[in-house]
Amino acid sequence: MRLKDKVAVVTGSTSGIGKASIIKFAEEGAKVVVWGRTNEEVEAVVNELKDAGKEVLGVTADVSVAEEVNSAMDKIKDHFGAIDILVNNAGITADAQLMKMTEEQFDKVIAVNLKGVYNCGQGAAKVMAEQKSGVIINVSSVVGIYGNFGQTNYAATKFGVIGMTKTWAKELGRKGVRVNAVAPGFIVTEMTAKMPEKILDAMKAKSPLGILGEPADIANAFVYLASDEAKFVTGTVLSVDGGVVL
Ligand code: NAP
Numbered sequence: 001m002r003l004k005d006k007v008a009v010v011t012g013s014t015s016g017i018g019k020a021s022i023i024k025f026a027e028e029g030a031k032v033v034v035w036g037r038t039n040e041e042v043e044a045v046v047n048e049l050k051d052a053g054k055e056v057l058g059v060t061a062d063v064s065v066a067e068e069v070n071s072a073m074d075k076i077k078d079h080f081g082a083i084d085i086l087v088n089n090a091g092i093t094a095d096a097q098l099m100k101m102t103e104e105q106f107d108k109v110i111a112v113n114l115k116g117v118y119n120c121g122q123g124a125a126k127v128m129a130e131q132k133s134g135v136i137i138n139v140s141s142v143v144g145i146y147g148n149f150g151q152t153n154y155a156a157t158k159f160g161v162i163g164m165t166k167t168w169a170k171e172l173g174r175k176g177v178r179v180n181a182v183a184p185g186f187i188v189t190e191m192t193a194k195m196p197e198k199i200l201d202a203m204k205a206k207s208p209l210g211i212l213g214e215p216a217d218i219a220n221a222f223v224y225l226a227s228d229e230a231k232f233v234t235g236t237v238l239s240v241d242g243g244v245v246l
Pocket of ligand 1: 063
């Protein structure tokens with residue numbers, strides 16, 4: 001077990017990559033925190049993990065609202081006494097080409113994907129700096145490296161996440177905190193299920209491997225970065241994308 005007794009928080013762990021990751025972290029021995037926006041969704045994953053005999057806490061908070069994030073961090077600290085790993089995974093899309101994108105579409109993606117990462121990163125960093133140890137993993141995207149047609153808002157946030165990652169790595173290294181980003185390629189989840197079949201086929205065709213990724217591929221990368229195997233790794237962006245853009 002690579003994460004025995006570590007307290008691991010994954011935002012947006014009620015579905016997709018986040019859910020696969022929180023399950024993987026628990027299998028690796030971590031005490032885990034399931035985080036989502038609705039009690040029902042959170043409780044469903046909490047119960048699944050409890051039934052499997054795992055140590056788990058559920059929190060319901062919108063990552064874009066600082067007060068809710070701060071209360072969630074307090075609840076985690078009170079319950080487990082520490083925060084060892086934070087994965088800033090919660091994210092949304094609201095796609096439109098530049099000339100058709102509305103202010104509302106732009107603002108809501110910025111609020112969740114960029115301000116949400118800042119809110120949670122700040123809250124966890126305060127706890128980790130006090131502990132003098134911790135790992136933060138920010139979820140960017142292949143779109144945060146190369147851009148993508150129809151995703152002005154999303155691309156801006158995913159490039160921004162890489163900027164925050166490198167900045168935090170510089171600020172927090174001496175406090176014993178490592179900070180890295182993971183840039184997934186196209187992974188089969190509810191988010192990509194909304195995309196037209198022809199785009200998914202085009203993505204498959206672009207990858208030298210000829211396949212799309214699975215949530216477990218990303219969860220495995222998180223476990224590596226969260227574990228002591230990566231103790232000399234900070235400020236990096238790990239692409240897990242099947243070589244989709246080479
Ligand atoms: P998903 O299946 O749609 O899951 C998103 C998760 O985020 C859900 O658990 C959702 O929970 C939560 N969430 C959304 N808004 C939230 C908010 N304001 N506060 C708290 N939680 C919120 O997405 P996914 O495909 O697994 O993506 C996960 C991350 O990977 C995202 O950051 C995404 O940008 C990134 N990514 C995905 C792909 C891909 O191909 N799937 C590729 C590159 C990067 P509730 O709805 O229950 O609140």
